[in-house]
Amino acid sequence: MKRAGRMIAVALLFLALPLRTQAAELDIDGKSAVLMDVATGTVLYESNPHEPLAPASVTKVMTMLLIMEAIDSGKIGWDDMVTASEAAAAKGGSQIYLKVGETMSVSDMLKSIAVSSANDCACAMAEHIAGSESAFVSMMNTRAAELGMKDTHFVNCTGLDDDDSAKEHRTSAYDIALMSRELLKNHPMIKKYTTIWMDTVRNGTFGLSNTNKLIRFYNGATGLKTGYTSGAGYCLSASAQREGMELIAVVMGCESSQIRNAACKSLLDYGFANFAVINPELTEAEPVPVKLGKSNTVDCRLGDTASLLIDKAQKNAITTELSMEPSVTAPVSQGQRLGTLTIKSGEQILREVPLVAAENVERLTWGDLFGMVLGRAAMAKT
Numbered sequence: 247m248k249r250a251g252r253m254i255a256v257a258l259l260f261l262a263l264p265l266r267t268q269a270a271e272l273d274i275d276g277k278s279a280v281l282m283d284v285a286t287g288t289v290l291y292e293s294n295p296h297e298p299l300a301p302a303s304v305t306k307v308m309t310m311l312l313i314m315e316a317i318d319s320g321k322i323g324w325d326d327m328v329t330a331s332e333a334a335a336a337k338g339g340s341q342i343y344l345k346v347g348e349t350m351s352v353s354d355m356l357k358s359i360a361v362s363s364a365n366d367c368a369c370a371m372a373e374h375i376a377g378s379e380s381a382f383v384s385m386m387n388t389r390a391a392e393l394g395m396k397d398t399h400f401v402n403c404t405g406l407d408d409d410d411s412a413k414e415h416r417t418s419a420y421d422i423a424l425m426s427r428e429l430l431k432n433h434p435m436i437k438k439y440t441t442i443w444m445d446t447v448r449n450g451t452f453g454l455s456n457t458n459k460l461i462r463f464y465n466g467a468t469g470l471k472t473g474y475t476s477g478a479g480y481c482l483s484a485s486a487q488r489e490g491m492e493l494i495a496v497v498m499g500c501e502s503s504q505i506r507n508a509a510c511k512s513l514l515d516y517g518f519a520n521f522a523v524i525n526p527e528l529t530e531a532e533p534v535p536v537k538l539g540k541s542n543t544v545d546c547r548l549g550d551t552a553s554l555l556i557d558k559a560q561k562n563a564i565t566t567e568l569s570m571e572p573s574v575t576a577p578v579s580q581g582q583r584l585g586t587l588t589i590k591s592g593e594q595i596l597r598e599v600p601l602v603a604a605e606n607v608e609r610l611t612w613g614d615l616f617g618m619v620l621g622r623a624a625m626a627k628t
Contacts, residue, residue, distance in 0.1 A: 272516055274509045277479070277499030278419040281513040284427050284485070284492040285523045285553040289420070291513060298397045298416035299498045302473030303340065303363045303457075304481045305405030305415070307425050308386050309372065310471075313356055314433035315389075316375050324353045326374075333379065334369040339406050339475075341366040342452055354447045360439035361454040363472065365404040372403040379403055393428055395421035407477045419496040426470050426483045426494045440469030440485075459507055460484050464514065468492065474503070484510035491523040522558045526566045526589055531601060534584050539576030539607040546570070546584045549600035554589055556596070563591050570601065576609035 278294035289295070316322045328351070330344035340363040344350070350358075355371050358364035372382035379402065386400045397418035401411045429436055443462050445454045456462070457472040466486040473481040480500040484507075486493060495513035500506035533543035556564065570585035585601040 272512055274497065274512065275500055275505045276497040276509055278497070279509060279513065280419040280423045280494075280496045281517050282423040282427060282494045282496075283517070283521070283523065283555050284430050284494060285525075285551075286555045287424075287427060288555045289423075290493075290517050290521060292420070295420035296397050296418045298399075298418055300407060300412070300415060300475065300478035301405055301417045301422060301498065302407070302475045302478035302481050303365075303405040304422055304471050304473035304483050304496075304498075305400065305403065305417070306359055306363065306368055306473075307422060307429060307471050307483055308389065308400065309368050309382075309403045310356065310359060310436060311425055311429045311433070312375065312382070312385055312389060313352075313359075313371055314429065314436055317352065318433060318435075322352055322375065324351065326352045328352060328355050328370050328374045330366065330370045331373055334366050334373065337365040337369050337404065337406070338408060339363075339365045339404070340457070342447065342454075344370060350447065357439050357442065357445060358447055358454060360436070360469075360471075361442045361445060361456050363457050365406060368404050390417075390421070390425070393421075393424050395424055397421050405473055405475070405478070407475045412477075419498050422483050422496045422498075423494050426485065426496070430468070430470070430485055430492065430494070437468050440471075441467070458482070458484065459503070460486070460510065464511060466518075470494070472503075472506075480506040482506045482510050484514065486514050486518075488518050489522065490525065491518070491521065493517040520558055522556055522561045524554050524556060524561065524564055524589075526554075526564075526587060526599075528587065528601070531568060531570065531585070534571055534603075535573040536578055536607050537573055537575045538610050539578065540610055541607045544574070544578050544584070544607050545604040546601045547604045548587065549581065549583065549602035551599075554597055556591070560591050564596075565590050568601075574603075576607050578603050578607040580604065580606045 278297050280295045281291040327349045330348045332346050335344045335346045342358050342364045344366040355367045358367040372379045376382035390398045398421045401415040443456050460467045466488040468485045468487050470483045470485045480503050481498045484495045495510040497506050497509040533545050567588040582603045583600050587599040589597045
């Protein structure tokens, strides 16, 4: 099914430089599509981005996000052993055929989910983290709301649509891009698993092959998750990274795996051909002198991310200017503004990033000052 998409000459309030749009629009087959930049969250292309649709196993992007959050928070560990329940072992669709009572490490469970879309492992991990799949689904919906996923309602952790409740299991291409961005940006360790082409579990006795063929055939591919059911059609959240820029291409409701792969490839190709992300670094900023402080200077740091999405043709025209306070008087609070990093294209200001104090500097007390005077007097006598 073909629907005309539209380019977005975007974007965020800080981006004054207009992004280039192609004269000929991309021809993307599918019910909906979104292309998003990971660093800034800028949408570069969209077609029916907010239409709630069945996502099939792309659902597992949220499942993997909650697993990674549980690992990174210390709630669970990579080597923790997870026991398969009767419910997990009974899951249909893609699976590694867990037996009731079988145990497997969190790492191998996650590998099986990321590479082979194992529904039985997704259910086992949901139960391990939340106690039951239903409790885990509640966590999924809470996290979706926190991420601003307004088109989403989950009813399971797998994307299976083999019961009546699955009619309410819906999300959109835009929401998939949001949760994919959260997973990639804040939990990069997931790419250790989503970039696996072939591997094994169960001590090498069970083979895994990635359902995302772009991992092998697309330069810079980093993930992320495929999905298919007869009701949802072929879906894919595909991510790739080149020259410091990482993009997410989402397509839903395609008629074949070849069409979904081609659609994501076209989206990613368009993004890499036309846009770039710059990340100015704070290399020339000297410490700021501090008057009446227990330290004579204070270091500064960027008060916000300096990542900026630009038209690729403008990349060589980008310059930065540094403006700093000549000095500050103690006390100085961590995060206190000390200056500005201005990012420009020619004479046009694209963004102003605050520079702030990296640490606190306490003010000298009267006792400190008195001691300094006595010290100087003693040195003068000698």
